[in-house]
């Protein structure tokens with residue numbers, strides 16, 4: 475008897491934590507954030523049914539969770555109350571970002587076919603008249619381990635769509651991202667993903683239509699696979715910018731980006747690192763960009779190791795972010811100018827083992843120019859570049 479009496483509260487607790495909860499929108503202009511937060515704390519599965527739109531009007535702190543499944547079939551719409559969010563979004567010192575939502579812990583799944591609607595139009599318009607406006611990132615995975623986000627649509631984020639901040643073993647799959655302004659004010663800074671101080675991240679099988687980097691790897695990003703993405707209108711797949719801040723050592727290592735369609739974009743495959751006085755340092759090692767099909771891309775293949783630095787300053791203060799073991803393999807398609815590839819390293823052997831294979835890029839007109847500086851290229855396409863300039 476005694477053991478049953480002891481067990482039953484435990485069984486009751488297990489029953490409570492393993493239950494599935496289905497949410498209804500409160501309606502009548504009410505905020506659904508509190509009920510969503512409570513459900514995520516108390517239920518193992520939270521269902522937002524098809525046809526339900528939750529009105530998210532206060533910030534969502536969902537950190538430290540374990541074994542949770544958010545089955546989002548309907549929509550979470552982030553109410554565009556600009557004064558509220560710009561003052562109350564969770565802030566990150568890195569690049570002075572704020573976010574609507576931090577999700578963290580272990581063994582988390584977000585899926586269901588539903589939509590995260592950032593209601594960005596009001597933000598795009600407000601940013602046009604206030605360039606210091608803090609705009610929220612839609613979803614930030616913060617200290618998240620063993621996480622899957624899949625089968626979700628993300629619409630009109632005010633700022634970056636996704637930040638992976640101190641994540642480990644995180645997979646995004648079948649995500650449809652769309653940022654489209656209906657006014658003359660663009661959907662600025664709407665990066666698809668930024669990976670920051672994270673390890674073992676996979677981003678795959680997704681379609682992105684946005685106004686900044688499709689995917690960007692920052693500060694400390696290791697063991698990353700990006701595959702089967704369709705990026706339109708973006709600034710490309712970007713390693714960096716790195717080595718910007720004095721006293722900081724950045725590492726981006728073991729990144730593969732494969733099977734990428736890149737259309738109407740500023741860049742295709744890009745690595746950028748700062749040079750000049752008073753900047754930081756770092757290492758970019760073992761990066762592969764392969765099977766890119768590009769269409770109307772301004773800079774289809776780029777290394778810029780004098781990023782934001784004049785030629786004179788770059789010569790006097792070469793980058794301390796070393797770039798090594800980089801492969802650009804099977805990159806085809808069209809540029810928008812005559813230069814289709816530019817591999818510009820700092821002086822002083824700061825780039826090594828840069829390999830170019832099977833590059834077949836077509837310029838807007840005339841003969842394709844492949845340019846390089848301060849680097850010895852390897853691979854079957856090295857001859858396209860001729861002798862690299864030295865500065």
Ligand SMILES: *[C@@H]1O[C@H](CO)[C@@H](O)[C@H](O)[C@H]1NC(C)=O
Pocket residue numbers: 501502503504505506529530531553
């Ligand atoms: C969402 O909630 C806020 C705060 O209660 C309210 O001001 C706003 O009108 C609501 N939005 C919708 C679409 O119901």
Ligand SMILES: *[C@@H]1O[C@H](CO)[C@@H](O)[C@H](O)[C@H]1NC(C)=O
Pocket residue numbers: 535536537538564
């Ligand atoms: C989020 O909630 C956790 C647990 O309640 C708390 O420890 C943490 O400080 C909160 N995070 C932020 C950024 O407010």
Ligand SMILES: *[C@@H]1O[C@H](CO)[C@@H](O)[C@H](O)[C@H]1NC(C)=O
Pocket residue numbers: 560604606607608
């Ligand atoms: C512009 O945005 C900043 C940061 O969010 C805010 O502090 C400031 O009040 C805004 N300025 C105006 C004129 O709204």
Ligand SMILES: *[C@@H]1O[C@H](CO)[C@@H](O)[C@H](O)[C@H]1NC(C)=O
Pocket residue numbers: 581582619620621622643
């Ligand atoms: C990574 O996370 C997935 C689930 O999200 C899990 O199945 C897998 O075992 C994890 N891998 C490692 C190495 O922990």
Ligand SMILES: *[C@@H]1O[C@H](CO)[C@@H](O)[C@H](O)[C@H]1NC(C)=O
Pocket residue numbers: 586587588624625626627648650
């Ligand atoms: C991808 O996600 C969409 C919902 O956004 C869903 O309808 C579709 O079935 C998913 N595709 C796969 C292969 O799971």
Ligand SMILES: *[C@@H]1O[C@H](CO)[C@@H](O)[C@H](O)[C@H]1NC(C)=O
Pocket residue numbers: 681704735737769
């Ligand atoms: C991906 O891009 C290619 C080329 O731009 C296009 O043919 C294809 O239909 C796109 N796929 C999806 C799912 O958007």
Ligand SMILES: *[C@@H]1O[C@H](CO)[C@@H](O)[C@H](O)[C@H]1NC(C)=O
Pocket residue numbers: 696697727728
């Ligand atoms: C990069 O991958 C190699 C080979 O798997 C591994 O030994 C190394 O530790 C990885 N680097 C980082 C920073 O994880």
Ligand SMILES: *[C@@H]1O[C@H](CO)[C@@H](O)[C@H](O)[C@H]1NC(C)=O
Pocket residue numbers: 697698727728729730760
């Ligand atoms: C390079 O990184 C890839 C993952 O992107 C990894 O599979 C491979 O082992 C790494 N190579 C070395 C030499 O570390």
Ligand SMILES: *[C@@H]1O[C@H](CO)[C@@H](O)[C@H](O)[C@H]1NC(C)=O
Pocket residue numbers: 804805806832834
């Ligand atoms: C070279 O790239 C093209 C695509 O541009 C691809 O079809 C072909 O298989 C690649 N060849 C090799 C040897 O990898």
Ligand SMILES: *[C@@H]1O[C@H](CO)[C@@H](O)[C@H](O)[C@H]1NC(C)=O
Pocket residue numbers: 798799826827
């Ligand atoms: C360059 O590649 C060679 C051969 O793969 C390797 O032995 C060497 O360590 C690499 N250099 C750097 C700086 O990684």
